[in-house]
Amino acid sequence: MAPRMAASVCCSFVFLLFLFVCPVLSNVFPISFSRHELLDIRNSTPDKFLPTFEHSDVLLDILVRGAAFLYKRSKRRKRGKRAGALVKFRQRGFRTPLPSIHLANLRSLANKSDELQLLTRTNKDFLNSAALCFTETWLNGTIPDSALHLTGFQLIRADRVTESSGKTRGGGLCFYINEGCAALEMLADQITHTEQHYPDSFIIVLGDFNKAHLTRELPKYRQHITCPTRDSNILDRCYTVLKDASLGLCDHCLVHLLPAYRQKLKSAKPVVRTVKKWTVEAEQDLQACFELTDWSVFEAATTDLNELTDTVTSYISFCEDMCVPTRTYLTFNNDKPWFSAKLKQLCQAKEDAYRSGNKALYKQAKYTLNREIRVAKLNYSGKLKKQLSRNDSKSVWNGLKAITSYKSPSPSTEASQQLADDLNEFYCRFEKQQTGLTPYTHPTVPQHSHQHPAPPSPLLFLNLPLRSVKLSSIFTLIFNRSLELCIVPSCFKRSTMIPVPKKPKITGLNDYRPVALTSVVMKSFERLVLAYLKDITGPLLDPLQFAYRANRSVDDAVNMGLHYILQHLDKPGTYARILFVDFSSAFNTIIPDILQIKLSQLSVPTSICQWITSFLTDRQQLVRLGKLTSGSRTISTGAPQGCVLSPLLFSLYTNDCTSKDPSVKLLKFADDTTVIGLIRDGDESAYRQEVEQLSLWCSDNNLELNTLKTVEMTVDFRRKPPALTPLTIMNSTVAVVDSFKFLGTNISQDLKWDIHIDSIVKKPQQRLYFLRQLKKFNLPQALMTQFYSAVIESVLCSSITVWFGAASKSDIRRL
Numbered sequence: 001m002a003p004r005m006a007a008s009v010c011c012s013f014v015f016l017l018f019l020f021v022c023p024v025l026s027n028v029f030p031i032s033f034s035r036h037e038l039l040d041i042r043n044s045t046p047d048k049f050l051p052t053f054e055h056s057d058v059l060l061d062i063l064v065r066g067a068a069f070l071y072k073r074s075k076r077r078k079r080g081k082r083a084g085a086l087v088k089f090r091q092r093g094f095r096t097p098l099p100s101i102h103l104a105n106l107r108s109l110a111n112k113s114d115e116l117q118l119l120t121r122t123n124k125d126f127l128n129s130a131a132l133c134f135t136e137t138w139l140n141g142t143i144p145d146s147a148l149h150l151t152g153f154q155l156i157r158a159d160r161v162t163e164s165s166g167k168t169r170g171g172g173l174c175f176y177i178n179e180g181c182a183a184l185e186m187l188a189d190q191i192t193h194t195e196q197h198y199p200d201s202f203i204i205v206l207g208d209f210n211k212a213h214l215t216r217e218l219p220k221y222r223q224h225i226t227c228p229t230r231d232s233n234i235l236d237r238c239y240t241v242l243k244d245a246s247l248g249l250c251d252h253c254l255v256h257l258l259p260a261y262r263q264k265l266k267s268a269k270p271v272v273r274t275v276k277k278w279t280v281e282a283e284q285d286l287q288a289c290f291e292l293t294d295w296s297v298f299e300a301a302t303t304d305l306n307e308l309t310d311t312v313t314s315y316i317s318f319c320e321d322m323c324v325p326t327r328t329y330l331t332f333n334n335d336k337p338w339f340s341a342k343l344k345q346l347c348q349a350k351e352d353a354y355r356s357g358n359k360a361l362y363k364q365a366k367y368t369l370n371r372e373i374r375v376a377k378l379n380y381s382g383k384l385k386k387q388l389s390r391n392d393s394k395s396v397w398n399g400l401k402a403i404t405s406y407k408s409p410s411p412s413t414e415a416s417q418q419l420a421d422d423l424n425e426f427y428c429r430f431e432k433q434q435t436g437l438t439p440y441t442h443p444t445v446p447q448h449s450h451q452h453p454a455p456p457s458p459l460l461f462l463n464l465p466l467r468s469v470k471l472s473s474i475f476t477l478i479f480n481r482s483l484e485l486c487i488v489p490s491c492f493k494r495s496t497m498i499p500v501p502k503k504p505k506i507t508g509l510n511d512y513r514p515v516a517l518t519s520v521v522m523k524s525f526e527r528l529v530l531a532y533l534k535d536i537t538g539p540l541l542d543p544l545q546f547a548y549r550a551n552r553s554v555d556d557a558v559n560m561g562l563h564y565i566l567q568h569l570d571k572p573g574t575y576a577r578i579l580f581v582d583f584s585s586a587f588n589t590i591i592p593d594i595l596q597i598k599l600s601q602l603s604v605p606t607s608i609c610q611w612i613t614s615f616l617t618d619r620q621q622l623v624r625l626g627k628l629t630s631g632s633r634t635i636s637t638g639a640p641q642g643c644v645l646s647p648l649l650f651s652l653y654t655n656d657c658t659s660k661d662p663s664v665k666l667l668k669f670a671d672d673t674t675v676i677g678l679i680r681d682g683d684e685s686a687y688r689q690e691v692e693q694l695s696l697w698c699s700d701n702n703l704e705l706n707t708l709k710t711v712e713m714t715v716d717f718r719r720k721p722p723a724l725t726p727l728t729i730m731n732s733t734v735a736v737v738d739s740f741k742f743l744g745t746n747i748s749q750d751l752k753w754d755i756h757i758d759s760i761v762k763k764p765q766q767r768l769y770f771l772r773q774l775k776k777f778n779l780p781q782a783l784m785t786q787f788y789s790a791v792i793e794s795v796l797c798s799s800i801t802v803w804f805g806a807a808s809k810s811d812i813r814r815l
Helices: 013-028 035-044 056-065 067-074 085-092 110-122 184-197 280-291 296-301 305-323 341-356 359-389 393-404 417-427 468-485 520-540 554-569 592-601 606-616 646-653 685-700 754-775 781-796 800-806 809-814
Strands: 101-105 131-135 153-158 173-178 205-208 236-240 271-276 326-331 495-501 512-517 574-581 619-625 633-635 664-669 672-680 711-715 739-742 745-748
Touching (some): 280 305, 417 512, 554 574, 592 646, 672 685, 711 739, 745 754
Parallel strands (some): 101 131
Antiparallel strands (some): 205 236, 574 672, 739 745
């Protein structure tokens, strides 16, 4: 920094006296001097009595502005760190007694969402703000919260209410609360709430407050800790309403342990991703590598199936690594796909223009940024058109979701090694020591009668992308040998469990749904066995099992249940009790040896039964949370969720769970089980007996009834229905509800569809906002139609054959 210009005046006492006395005397005795006399005085005065100016260019400023300017110019500036309230505030981060707030009148928050996303990336003050307050949001119920999501903030909306304001547009207020900021007011509110409920209690508030104080929020509370608790600072405080309160004495010194604190919420760092770049040249090189491979060498090298499979898969991975190049790129958590470095520079230029105070420059920078955003969006829409023309539906759909911000982010939890290990243990909680398993034999594939088709013969594996034809011979060999030995290779049974949150707020391990990632080759094998099992067991399946069967769907299950109920209620003195049964992790409770017995009873060949048993036993399982993985566990209970065979195996496992009484219907859709009791003249004995038999069957087959989620609904159109005796399962009273969402359809006890139509109308109205966002990109009609069919029409037409015929005219108009 260049040195400041300063003027230093050396004055004697005589000269100062002259300056102050001369004006006073001039008013009493006017004295005038000529120019010649003044020059003589100057020449006769010694130099030590005259002022000396180091910089003569400031003489005019001193004479015009006076002593105040002289003091200002001569003040020395302190050297060292940068000063200022903003600099000090930034250094404190979230450790501020008062929050920082950004306030803006947006005039349509939806249209400014892109600019807000840019600000979270380019403006650190904006990202670290404790609260963002926006007025004139112009929001309504048709715009969902997920479309307005800002990373690291929680949205609180207060939209304009048409009924109270009389206006349909404009207005609205919203807050974005920073998830990383802590407010003392919340603590003060809790203390005040406690005081109101317990006015005679003695309240002590103590803890690690760091540099925060409760003096402003709770002025009547006194702080009792006066000695430093860390270095020279008082970080731990104790507040009470009494002065000098006796809080106890001890002959031991207090040991204060400060943990190494790591901030829970931090700004999302850029993610470095490495992916394989599949080009035409890479595919041709890989196919040529497979063509030149002599696969008979692998077959002759070993007779062990596991060793052969491991060798082949390792060689394929080696060829893929050699022929397919990789690409590393950097992604940001809140980047839109059309954001570019140029847009970020323009956004920064717009902020600089605003700070400069030049309105013309700011307006020009604003128009330039908006124009470039429109150009970037138009270019991105062209990219989506090319992807659609190449039938790349996955990339198109990902692009549409990125444009519209469709689907809010999944609830984030802090991944840890301990959590991964705990989840793996939790998913293995149904594991039991298997006894009585039929020992594996090594039969050849038997000859079958004409009543059943022959076992599958895997000639081509069309599910293997690009290079499936080149690998068909070796995998056909492996699968045929697997069928002959009734053994599934160990590497094909390994599964990686990905915990998927079931609800927005995670409260326990049960709130994660385990989804298994298994080998692509094994999925191809499973499809061949699946087709074979369907041909054999199809005619023997329970007719009231509607899952995973040809020409049956969810609509058929709901229609069948309603048909039984309405047909029964046409008779006098009748009513229906419907029990919606919920199982705890149904797929994870399958016992392989029990399944093997049931498959044999369904005329499944012994070799296939043993092959399936091998598929379900001695499986290696681990849990992956981000970049963390748990230890591997060997499990022999259940069927992995995500495998091709698992749904059918569970249907076959529960095939013998049926109702023996014609007045009780037991509907099944995979693990969703519903018991419908058609009761006449108040006789519920058959219904209660079937429920008891269901509970016993679950105990015998290792299925666990979740009594907390199992509910009951009664449909009774009698004029004066009496009070019904509650149903009890396993010493737990079943909760009674007025409506229930059965296979995606809301059914109420009066069999009207107001609740269901309300639910399906609200969701498409919100999703229409996404469609309007796509219109801004000038996308082709085909893409708009595709998005509408997948996101909006799918909701409106869900179970439409069930409820549309009974919908009222007003409901149809709403639709």
